[in-house]
Amino acid sequence: MVGGAAVEDAVERARRLPSLRVGLHLVLIDGPPVLPRERIPDLVDAHGYLRTDMFMLGLDIVLRPKVRAQLAAEIEAQFAAFRATGLLLDHVNAHHHFHVHPTIAGQILDIGKRYGMTAVRVPLERASLLDRIEPLGQHGRNWIAAPWTALLGTRLRRHGLSAPDQVVGMAWSGAMTEQRTAGALKNLPNGITEIYFHPATVDAFDGAASGYRYTEELAALIAPGMKELVRGTGARTGGFSDCAAT
Numbered sequence: 617m618v619g620g621a622a623v624e625d626a627v628e629r630a631r632r633l634p635s636l637r638v639g640l641h642l643v644l645i646d647g648p649p650v651l652p653r654e655r656i657p658d659l660v661d662a663h664g665y666l667r668t669d670m671f672m673l674g675l676d677i678v679l680r681p682k683v684r685a686q687l688a689a690e691i692e693a694q695f696a697a698f699r700a701t702g703l704l705l706d707h708v709n710a711h712h713h714f715h716v717h718p719t720i721a722g723q724i725l726d727i728g729k730r731y732g733m734t735a736v737r738v739p740l741e742r743a744s745l746l747d748r749i750e751p752l753g754q755h756g757r758n759w760i761a762a763p764w765t766a767l768l769g770t771r772l773r774r775h776g777l778s779a780p781d782q783v784v785g786m787a788w789s790g791a792m793t794e795q796r797t798a799g800a801l802k803n804l805p806n807g808i809t810e811i812y813f814h815p816a817t818v819d820a821f822d823g824a825a826s827g828y829r830y831t832e833e834l835a836a837l838i839a840p841g842m843k844e845l846v847r848g849t850g851a852r853t854g855g856f857s858d859c860a861a862t
Contacts (some may be wrong), residue, residue: 617641617711618697619648621822627701637706637855639737640698642691642724644714645670650693656686670712677719688723695731707778707856709737716764725775735778735856737810738769741786749799755787778856781805785812790828794836801845809851813837 617623618640630638643649646668649656653664658676660666667673676683698705708715708728715721716739724736739761746755772779784800785792792813800811815837816830824830836842846853 617643617647618694618701619643619650621648627703630701630703637857638703639707639709639856640694640705642694642708642710642715644687644690644710644720645673645712647711649690650697651690656690658683659686659690670714674717677717684719684723687720688727691720691723691727695727695733699731704857705732705734707735707737708733709739713737713739713761716761716768718764718767721768721771725771725777729775733777736768736772737783738765738772738779739783739786740765740769740781741783742805745782745784745800745803745805746787748803749784749796753787779808780810780856781807783810783812790814790825790830790833792833792836793829794832794839794842797836797839797842798845801849801851804849804851 620626620643630636643666644659645666647666649660649664649666653660658680659673673683677687708724710720710724715724715736724733728736743755746753769779782805785796788796789812792811797811800809813833813836814825814828814830815834816824817834819828819830852858
């Protein structure tokens with residue numbers, strides 16, 4: 617989130633960890649923009665904060681050319697801000713998975729190729745995998761987003777871009793416990809799997825999502841034996857760029 621309050625600290629930490637794979641999390645809704653309010657008046661509220669009405673904004677993007685132009689300008693500005701950090705761009709995704717919107721996806725494809733984009737998240741979470749990890753759980757599916765998610769994957773392949781075959785953790789966003797993490801590792805399917813976390817050292821901070829157990833997710837990642845479990849799967853670990861090279 618190149619417009620976030622802690623971006624300078626995050627970039628400095630990433631520079632000290634050259635093996636860390638860093639992606640661009642495009643924020644086009646419900647967050648701070650990079651451009652000033654006067655450049656993107658139809659994307660922001662009176663305080664200059666990006667709109668939160670995803671459905672109506674999605675319609676505006678389709679129906680209003682000037683909104684699409686402002687959106688393209690903000691996407692470009694965020695790619696440019698990431699490039700200015702000097703970090704290698706491993707992958708791209710969007711806040712609230714807004715990049716499954718076909719018009720937004722098209723703009724990201726057009727703009728991203730000028731900034732070295734090679735990989736994009738496709739937020740496809742398979743219910744069959746969730747059922748293996750947690751057999752008695754209730755795993756709903758977003759039937760409205762499903763066809764657009766499938767379309768995104770098709771478009772990425774046509775452009776020669778890499779994407780995970782599946783994502784695990786969206787259904788348990790903010791609640792990826794040690795048990796669920798271990799279950800995901802023990803049930804990894806063939807292909808590239810992205811396991812989805814929001815780790816933090818505290819649960820309460822500015823911008824924290826209600827009910828998210830950030831510290832529990834961090835504990836799951838560093839739990840004793842987790843590295844050994846990963847090695848035991850025989851899977852290769854890494855970022856999107858590593859997967860694209862295989």
